[in-house]
Amino acid sequence: MAMVQVSGLRKSFGALEVVKGVSIDIRDGEFLILVGPSGCGKSTLLRMIAGLEDISGGRIEIAGRVVNALSPKERNIAMVFQNYALYPQMTVAQNMGFSLEISGMKKAEIEKKVADASEILGLNPLLQRKPSQLSGGQRQRVAMGRAIVRDPDVFLFDEPLSNLDAKLRVQMRAEIKALHQRLGSTIVYVTHDQVEAMTMADRIVVLRAGRVEQIGTPLELYDHPENMFVAGFLGSPSMNFLRGTIEGGSLLLSGGERLVLPSVPRNAGGELVVGIRPQGFAIGTQNGAKATVKVVEPTGADTHVLADIGGTEITCVVNDRVDFAAGQEIRLSISAAQVHFFDPVSEERID
Amino acid sequence: MTASGTRFEDDMVLVKRRRDPFLILLWIVLVTFALVWIAPVVLIAFTALKSNAEVMATSAFAPPETVAWSNFSGAWARGNFATTFTNSAIITVIKVPLGLIFSAMAAYALARIRLKFGKLLLLFFLFGAMIPFQVMLAPIFTLVNGFGLIDTYPGVILPYLAFGVPYQVFILHGFFKAVPKELSEAALIDGASHVTVFRRIFLPISLPVLAALLILDFVSTWNEFAMALVLLQDRHMWTLPLGLMSFQGQFSTDYGQLNAAIAMTVIPAVLVYMIFQRYFVSGLTSGAVKG
Numbered sequence: 001m002a003m004v005q006v007s008g009l010r011k012s013f014g015a016l017e018v019v020k021g022v023s024i025d026i027r028d029g030e031f032l033i034l035v036g037p038s039g040c041g042k043s044t045l046l047r048m049i050a051g052l053e054d055i056s057g058g059r060i061e062i063a064g065r066v067v068n069a070l071s072p073k074e075r076n077i078a079m080v081f082q083n084y085a086l087y088p089q090m091t092v093a094q095n096m097g098f099s100l101e102i103s104g105m106k107k108a109e110i111e112k113k114v115a116d117a118s119e120i121l122g123l124n125p126l127l128q129r130k131p132s133q134l135s136g137g138q139r140q141r142v143a144m145g146r147a148i149v150r151d152p153d154v155f156l157f158d159e160p161l162s163n164l165d166a167k168l169r170v171q172m173r174a175e176i177k178a179l180h181q182r183l184g185s186t187i188v189y190v191t192h193d194q195v196e197a198m199t200m201a202d203r204i205v206v207l208r209a210g211r212v213e214q215i216g217t218p219l220e221l222y223d224h225p226e227n228m229f230v231a232g233f234l235g236s237p238s239m240n241f242l243r244g245t246i247e248g249g250s251l252l253l254s255g256g257e258r259l260v261l262p263s264v265p266r267n268a269g270g271e272l273v274v275g276i277r278p279q280g281f282a283i284g285t286q287n288g289a290k291a292t293v294k295v296v297e298p299t300g301a302d303t304h305v306l307a308d309i310g311g312t313e314i315t316c317v318v319n320d321r322v323d324f325a326a327g328q329e330i331r332l333s334i335s336a337a338q339v340h341f342f343d344p345v346s347e348e349r350i351d
Numbered sequence: 352m353t354a355s356g357t358r359f360e361d362d363m364v365l366v367k368r369r370r371d372p373f374l375i376l377l378w379i380v381l382v383t384f385a386l387v388w389i390a391p392v393v394l395i396a397f398t399a400l401k402s403n404a405e406v407m408a409t410s411a412f413a414p415p416e417t418v419a420w421s422n423f424s425g426a427w428a429r430g431n432f433a434t435t436f437t438n439s440a441i442i443t444v445i446k447v448p449l450g451l452i453f454s455a456m457a458a459y460a461l462a463r464i465r466l467k468f469g470k471l472l473l474l475f476f477l478f479g480a481m482i483p484f485q486v487m488l489a490p491i492f493t494l495v496n497g498f499g500l501i502d503t504y505p506g507v508i509l510p511y512l513a514f515g516v517p518y519q520v521f522i523l524h525g526f527f528k529a530v531p532k533e534l535s536e537a538a539l540i541d542g543a544s545h546v547t548v549f550r551r552i553f554l555p556i557s558l559p560v561l562a563a564l565l566i567l568d569f570v571s572t573w574n575e576f577a578m579a580l581v582l583l584q585d586r587h588m589w590t591l592p593l594g595l596m597s598f599q600g601q602f603s604t605d606y607g608q609l610n611a612a613i614a615m616t617v618i619p620a621v622l623v624y625m626i627f628q629r630y631f632v633s634g635l636t637s638g639a640v641k642g
Binding site: 081 | 531538539540544552
């Protein structure tokens with residue numbers, strides 16, 4: 001267990017800079033998730049912490065030790081890869097014991113550690129199998145077992161659930177979270193899936209184009225996104241953004257429609273962007289802004305209504321079963337207690 | 352029972368009708384080529400077991416009436432096989448594994464260790480495979496002679512190594528490159544050095560390729576003629592193909608013994624093939640990563 005400090009970290013591939021000065025303090029025992037769209041540099045950042053990529057600039061400290069120049073094995077980390085990367089010719093037990101064997105540990109001790117880890121992960125019946133005889137979820141569990149037996153300072157996960165099917169992903173998500181609570185270890189976890197980030201993380205780091213957009217707990221990020229990128233990235237379906245001006249406690253859209261706002265920013269001069277979660281709308285027939293239904297998507301638990309309001313497409317999530325037809329006119333009002341305001345140019349939050 | 356039996360026959364007819372004419376054509380081509388390739392083998396096998404009189408009297412493809420095993424012992428003694436066989440065995444047994452180890456290590460380094468001039472080095476290796484060795488015979492003779500290694504085992508083993516390594520590196524490099532990089536990265540994080548990654552991960556998963564290369568290299572080293580002819584002047588250092596050549600010159604009328612000699616030359620290569628072909632199993636990396 002250890003702290004990881006990343007300061008001013010940079011990485012260039014030739015002329016292309018993919019990590020542009022990232023600084024993160026990862027606390028001891030924290031479950032930190034790096035999230036962002038493809039190509040935002042999150043995997044590269046993780047690989048730099050692992051020592052699999054050279055560092056172009058900045059500094060990485062693990063457990064108070066600068067590891068910039070150390071090889072992966074000297075950093076006392078363990079990594080779980082997206083494609084599992086199990087040693088195909090070894091059994092599950094050999095896979096898990098490989099690192100201990102290399103470190104010269106005694107056979108009896110290796111067996112004990114492997115048994116402990118396989119107990120935690122429920123791998124006992126599979127210990128003598130080869131990776132090719134395992135299902136995807138079992139393979140990923142073996143990969144995690146391989147990490148656990150080493151008792152590393154930091155666990156690194158590189159999109160470990162991306163290759164699993166949806167149901168297994170949900171199950172493994174819970175397992176990894178339970179594992180973290182049990183081991184109390186420091187975990188750095190990379191994913192592009194915001195649901196994974198929201199459900200598992202102690203803190204989330206949202207990255208875009210090699211820069212940190214915001215760091216915070218899942219709910220901090222959800223409730224107080226610093227900018228439109230973070231606001232739009234977290235939450236499913238994504239936040240709706242409506243452009244307009246504030247006039248007497250309501251938002252005046254360019255099309256002339258008006259939406260009554262629960263609050264207004266202190267200095268609301270000129271045009272701004274209002275961010276409203278899809279769950280924050282109420283659909284009625286009498287009061288509110290006029291909108292046209294485009295698509296209705298029932299998910300069973302709730303219904304997603306895609307509608308057009310003054311030329312902007314928005315998504316509303318309603319808990320009831322509704323039977324709107326495409327093209328039908330509805331009235332929208334804001335039911336949420338909180339909406340978010342952003343500067344249309346800088347895309348930064350306005351309070 | 353009867354009903355199910357009839358149904359089974361019906362199915363057979365159905366299956367027969369569905370035969371793809373292209374497949375039949377392929378089979379015909381395969382059988383034709385197989386016959387063409389088997390003919391000389393049968394010829395050698397039959398002739399090797401016939402007495403000289405029978406060779407002259409019967410058709411070449413007629414099986415021997417009386418098996419003349421004495422051809423083998425006769426050829427072994429007259430062709431000085433004890434010496435040439437030993438020489439061939441020593442050279443091959445040292446050269447083939449050594450060459451494979453060197454090639455595998457070089458290929459691993461080129462494929463998996465970040466080197467400044469890695470690509471250039473690979474090109475350099477490939478360049479070695481492009482030079483026809485016939486062109487190099489005279490320079491190699493001068494070189495080996497300069498080291499005073501003519502008529503010695505190192506004198507042939509070293510040039511053999513030099514000419515074997517490039518194409519093996521080329522093939523193994525391609526294979527190692529295709530191994531998912533996460534596999535070696537996982538091992539590096541697990542605390543393995545490159546030596547361990549090479550020995551514990553890469554060698555086991557490349558067994559099929561190594562077996563194929565071993566067979567190819569064994570056969571070509573075992574049968575190598577031109578370079579051995581130039582570098583081994585002393586009769587006592589001769590390898591099998593050289594012995595076979597002189598045998599052919601000396602006893603050109605004794606076809607039974609000549610073919611027995613040829614058969615004895617070929618048999619070790621066949622044995623090696625049979626032993627190592629079982630490693631040609633595909634899918635050794637299956638299960639390593641999500642496919």
